[in-house]
Amino acid sequence: MTDKSKVAEKTKEIAVNLLRGAGEDLRLPAAAPAVTYPLETLVPQVRQQTPAVGQRVTRPDGRLHGLGQTKYIDDLSFPGMLYAKIKRAGIASARIKRIDTRAAEAMPGVMAVLTGREIPVNSFGPSLQDQPVLADERVFHAGDGVAAVAAVTEQIALEALERIQVEYELLPAVFDPLTALQDDAPRVHPPKSNIYATKTIRKGDLEKGFAASDRIFEGRFRTQMVEHASLEPHAAIAQWDPNGRVTLWSTLGRITLGRVDIARTLKLAVNRVRIIATIVGGNFGGKNEITQEPVLALLSKKTGRPVKGVFTRGEGFVATTTRHPFVMEYKTGVTKDGRILARKVRLVLDGGAYCSWSETTLGKAAILSAGPYRIDNLLVEAFVVYTNKTMTGAMRGFGAPQVCFAYESHMDDMASALGLDPLDIRLLNVFDEGSLSPTGQVLQSVVARQSLLQAADRFGWREARP
């Protein structure tokens, strides 16, 4: 007995050596190359130092970033994982008459096809639930998804999209926010009005302020749509398990909000949805909302396999939120020496096809639109309207950069017309300690004047300019 097992061991050894001996001619399989990195523990210096001000700060995640060891969503993969692609409408406004997915479904390698009608609750949004996960009856902008495919490779999924036939009936569309405001403009979400949120701020007596002014200036300013273009594209992986729970690995920046939206669209209890977020490769507001997550979840449910979706850079531009384009009209009454007595502001925000974070943007833009200046008589009227374009939502500043461009340009125009130095007209009007904001807030710790003077001093504003 003992001898037999010894013999068996001996034979095994020879076999292994034989295999090793053949290594010279054997082509190595596609095994992952060894990765080397330091194994000592990283101790951030900053937490041991008091005070921290003036000390060099390293980031707790900096080492993994530098070694290429940070795992973003697209760096994860699971056995049997499928790849999903979404077919985009490419038409701004239309009724979907018919979708034929049979040819795509028949393709070898295609595991499932999904259309908008199969989504349990086909709407979502942070304040108004006006956005479909996949368009079902109507297309509201060209970036709307109309069908999705899960296949064994990305190539097959892309080819399957080509074989999905969608028949559209074209509908009138509106692209300019000022046109969308008019009564006879095509309605983006009929029968609802195109104006879906407004904000008005009144302070003092506007007419009296204008009557007392020596000069009245008017200006109109427009800004454009901007995409966040975070370097990491939107990506997610869904896995529906046999307990009826779904796990989503996603680039979402706000996972708790996203979880509620996903549970609602899938008609699941919130505790059936688990979201795992890894490090986000840039957000800037563009990853605040769900995009393809419910689609991937349902494709995983249909196929019983994990499903990954990664947006192309183009999809990032047409099918995720962007910064609101603004049309801003300013009318300001001033004394001869440049003191502002009254200001009227009218803001029209181009909301694109869906509400998203428009209400937050509208509020912040309206409150900040008068600028950091003491103005006793003020009227701000702000509107956000639907157009048949990519939806606009959260982006760094929530409307603040747009109005800043307008009120500061307006200030320069007035200074030039009055023959004043642009710095002087600002110093004459800028907020001081205890100034009242447009909404009546008493401002504290105000250093606007000091900041202006210090900046002017630092870059030599008062020195002679050519």
Place this chain on the structure above:
Amino acid sequence: MNVTIKVNGEVHCASVAPETTLLSLLRDNFNLTGAKLGCDVGDCGACTVIVDGMPVNSCLMLAGQADGREVLTVEGLAAPDRLHPIQKAFEDHAALQCGFCGPAVILSAKALLDENPAPTLQEIRDALAGNLCRCTGYTKMIEAIQDAAAVLRGETADGPRTGVSHD
């Protein structure tokens, strides 16, 4: 088709479809996910790796084109007992925020310093022209590369300097 390439010093083979990019070969076949897919058209530079000493957008190079060549990815930079001086300088300067562009920027810097051990500020900027960053901006990266260059030349010990020259 069969591809045989030397990755981070080791010879590896893979059988891939002809349309496979070098980026996909590295990420999907070799699980080297340090190189990222950002735009897939060679604009953002997040997929930069070093092929035969040259920084390359691996999303634009087919795996077949890399056959027989030597590829260095970010995973091949550090030694078991220490970071590469460029990685150390990037960590000390907190030069990476979200980190998505980081491995590619570090490899562009490596290719530059291998070629030119004492680059000017403008030469560093030019070397990073193909790498986009949307978070931190480039100032800290440039400072880190200046520091790493000094360390690699043996002028200063491994570690951050207090002042950074802007020549």
